[in-house]
Amino acid sequence: MKVLKFGGTSVGSAERMQHVADLITDGQQKIVVLSAMSGTTNSLIQISDYAKRDNHAAAAEVLNELTRKYHLEIDALYATESCRNEALRRIEEFLNQLRKLYLMPIGEQVEKEIVAMGEQMSTNMMTLLLQERGVKATLMPALDFMCLDENGEPSLPLITEKLHAIWSSYKDYDIVITQGFICRNHNGRISNLKRGGSDYSASLIGAAIDADEIQIWTDIDGMHNNDPRFVANTKPVPQLSFEEAAELAYFGAKILHPTCILPAKLKNIPVRLLNTLEPSAQGTTISNTFKQGKIEAVAAKDGICAIRILSGRMLMAYGFLRQMFEIFEKYRTSIDLITTSEVAVSLTIDNTDHLDSIVDELRNLGTVTVERNMVIISVVGDLNTQNVGYEAKVVDALKEIPVRMISYGGSDHNISILIRAEDKTRALQALSDNLF
Ligand code: ADP
Ligand code: ASP
Ligand code: MG
Numbered sequence: 001m002k003v004l005k006f007g008g009t010s011v012g013s014a015e016r017m018q019h020v021a022d023l024i025t026d027g028q029q030k031i032v033v034l035s036a037m038s039g040t041t042n043s044l045i046q047i048s049d050y051a052k053r054d055n056h057a058a059a060a061e062v063l064n065e066l067t068r069k070y071h072l073e074i075d076a077l078y079a080t081e082s083c084r085n086e087a088l089r090r091i092e093e094f095l096n097q098l099r100k101l102y103l104m105p106i107g108e109q110v111e112k113e114i115v116a117m118g119e120q121m122s123t124n125m126m127t128l129l130l131q132e133r134g135v136k137a138t139l140m141p142a143l144d145f146m147c148l149d150e151n152g153e154p155s156l157p158l159i160t161e162k163l164h165a166i167w168s169s170y171k172d173y174d175i176v177i178t179q180g181f182i183c184r185n186h187n188g189r190i191s192n193l194k195r196g197g198s199d200y201s202a203s204l205i206g207a208a209i210d211a212d213e214i215q216i217w218t219d220i221d222g223m224h225n226n227d228p229r230f231v232a233n234t235k236p237v238p239q240l241s242f243e244e245a246a247e248l249a250y251f252g253a254k255i256l257h258p259t260c261i262l263p264a265k266l267k268n269i270p271v272r273l274l275n276t277l278e279p280s281a282q283g284t285t286i287s288n289t290f291k292q293g294k295i296e297a298v299a300a301k302d303g304i305c306a307i308r309i310l311s312g313r314m315l316m317a318y319g320f321l322r323q324m325f326e327i328f329e330k331y332r333t334s335i336d337l338i339t340t341s342e343v344a345v346s347l348t349i350d351n352t353d354h355l356d357s358i359v360d361e362l363r364n365l366g367t368v369t370v371e372r373n374m375v376i377i378s379v380v381g382d383l384n385t386q387n388v389g390y391e392a393k394v395v396d397a398l399k400e401i402p403v404r405m406i407s408y409g410g411s412d413h414n415i416s417i418l419i420r421a422e423d424k425t426r427a428l429q430a431l432s433d434n435l436f
Contacts, residue, residue, distance in 0.1 A: 003031045003211045005180060005202035008038035009219040010276040011122050014076035021129050023217075023279060024175060031140075031205055033180045034126055035198040036118025037073070040066065041181075044098075044118055048111040051102040059102045067095055070121065077125060083132040090124045109189055116143075116190050119179035119198070127177045137175040140166070145208075146183035146201060148191055154183065154200065156263055160208040167209075178205070199257035203271065207263035214264055214271045216256065221275040222284030223248060223255055225297040226432045230425045234432065237297050238282055241290040244297075244380045245271070247414050251378035252301035261286065290413075295381035295390060298431045300424055304336070304374040305352050306404060307359070310344040311366025320365070321345070327361045336376060337407045337416050346405050348376065348418060374404065375424045377417045379431065384412040391415055397434035401427050 004024060011017050011034055024032055036044075043066050050059035070091050078084040094117045101114055123139055130137035145162035149155040170176045180198020185191040193200045199216055206214035220228065222236035223245065240248070242265035249256035255273060264271045264286070271286040309324060324345065328335055331354035338347040344366075349355075355370070362368045379394050391408050394415050405418035419427050 001029055001031065001209060001211055002213045002215060003033060003202050003206040003209070004215045004217060005033040005198055006035065006276065007198065007216075007218045008035045008041070010217050011035065011126065012038035014073045016276070017073075017077060017122075017126055017129060020217075020276065021126065021133065021135075023276070025130070025133070025135050027174070029174050029176075031176045031178060031209070031211075032126075033178055033198055033202040033205060034119065034122045035180050037069075037122050039069075040118035040121070041115060041195070044115045045111075047098065047102050048106050048114045052106045052111075056103065063095070063098060063102065070095070074125065077129060078132055080132055083128050087125055087128050090128075091121055094121050112192060113190050115192060116179075116182040119181050123177050123179050130175055130177070135175055136173050137177060138170060138173045140170050140176045140178045142179040142182050142201065143184055143190065146193075146204070148183055148185045150186045152185065152191075154193065154204050156204060156207055156266070159204055163205065163208045193257070196254065196257040199260040200263075203260045203263040203269075206269050206271075207267045210267060211269055214269055215274055216260075216271060217274045217276045218255060219275065219277060220255065221278055221281040222273045223253060223286075223297060225436050226428055227253070227298075227300060229254075230300070231428050231432050235436070236282070237284055239289060239291055240284060240286045240296060241413070242286060242288060243411065244290075244413050245284075245286040247378060247380045247411075248297055248299045250301075251299045251376055251380075251416065253297070253299040290382070292382050293387070295379060295383070295393070295435050297380050298428060298435070299378050299380070300428060301336075301350065301376045301378070302421065302424075304348050304350055304376050304418065305355065306346060306348050306371040306374050306418060307362070308344055308346045308369045309362050309366045310369075312343060313366065324362065324365060327358055330361075331358050333358060337405055337418060339405050339407060348374065348405070371404070373421045374418055375421050375427075377419060377424070377427055377431070379415045379417075379435070380413055382413065383408070383415055385409055393434060394431065397430045398427055401430065 006020050043062050046062045047059045074087045127139040147158050180201040181192050183191050203214050224234035225237050226234045228234045246261040250258045273284040275281050333349050333351050336348045359368050383390055401423045407416040
């Protein structure tokens with residue numbers, strides 16, 4: 001069986017939803033994971049942000065706009081009065097909850113409940129549409145099986161167990177619709193897999209049911225060789241290995257959620273990135289196949305903080321790095337890049353929640369300097385250290401740009417470079433010009 005995920009733009013209007021309904025109705029059984037209609041998650045976050053600041057008038061305005069949008073789309077979506085009325089009834093139930101929730105004191109939990117409504121609304125609308133068309137379709141609530149462990153990470157064993165336990169109620173349907181993004185935490189409260197998390201939902205479900213294929217349908221024809229939001233004339237990459245795709249996703253290629261490749265890789269399930277607007281385009285296939293002799297793509301990750309620890313105590317000493325890493329471990333902050341010299345270490349983090357405490361403790365080890373607003377550029381492809389000259393091409397492309405760190409040799413398929421945010425577009429363009 002295949003798992004197909006459609007992102008926000010793909011279900012962003014009545015017309016787009018009808019198009020998805022056409023695409024998925026081919027007689028083959030499948031699980032379909034949907035995002036919220038595009039813009040909805042942002043609006044829901046806005047509502048809870050305004051409410052948190054007691055700006056109820058502004059929250060109400062966003063909510064009214066959302067209500068207007070859903071009424072319009074529902075009007076256009078269905079052919080029959082009865083389905084239109086049923087959809088309106090269901091959506092109004094969510095909107096009514098929202099009308100109550102945003103007037104309550106908004107803590108983290110209420111915020112999560114508000115943000116979870118987008119996917120619940122889109123999946124209800126799509127299920128009704130398919131049923132109206134006579135398709136054997138049903139809704140399988142993600143909140144019945146998608147769950148996090150005590151560390152706030154999705155638990156594949158538990159998800160697998162829960163999904164298998166409920167599957168007998170769904171196995172006779174042709175199309176089983178479910179929500180991306182939303183889940184329950186280990187206490188059973190509503191939570192989510194972070195922004196863009198519907199991709200992750202799809203790959204977790206794919207891994208849990210040992211799917212034949214996971215398809216991520218979006219608004220572009222696959223993974224491009226550079227970020228199309230910043231660079232002109234980017235091209236789709238037909239084939240990527242799991243490692244390359246994971247690296248690109250983690251280092252900023254927005255088309256994929258940062259960690260969504262891991263479950264697919266674990267179960268060796270091919271992931272295809274496809275374009276809803278151009279379904280016949282080849283897209284990108286991500287699998288165990290690794291293409292040699294080629295630099296495939298470039299991505300950029302924003303919001304990076306660089307930390308340098310300079311210490312005479314490092315010289316000829318052992319145990320220094322352990323002491324340093326323990327501080328990051330204590331604050332559950334992961335390190336992305338690291339470079340060392342005999343007397344200093346530079347590293348990067350993207351989670352700065354505990355930066356002050358980390359820096360305070362690092363000061364016991366040496367002199368600490370912090371630079372914020374940096375960007376990691378990641379170049380991905382066949383970067384085996386035996387391939388002479390590949391890294392030179394990358395460095396040569398960046399000869400006009402101040403480079404703060406370079407990390408090479410950590411794996412066979414990546415070079416990462418740290419630069420200032422203001423140089424990002426120029427660096428991405430220069431890499432495209434030189435490499436592709
Ligand atoms: P969805 O809503 O379907 O999940 P996203 O907006 O999350 O879609 O991801 C698709 C977008 O990712 C594209 O429209 C594109 O602007 C952006 N993007 C960034 N980097 C890349 C890349 N390397 N290849 C393709 N798309 C990319
Ligand atoms: N709706 C969520 C978001 O906008 C999840 C997703 O679309 O993947 O981030
Ligand atoms: Mg996305």
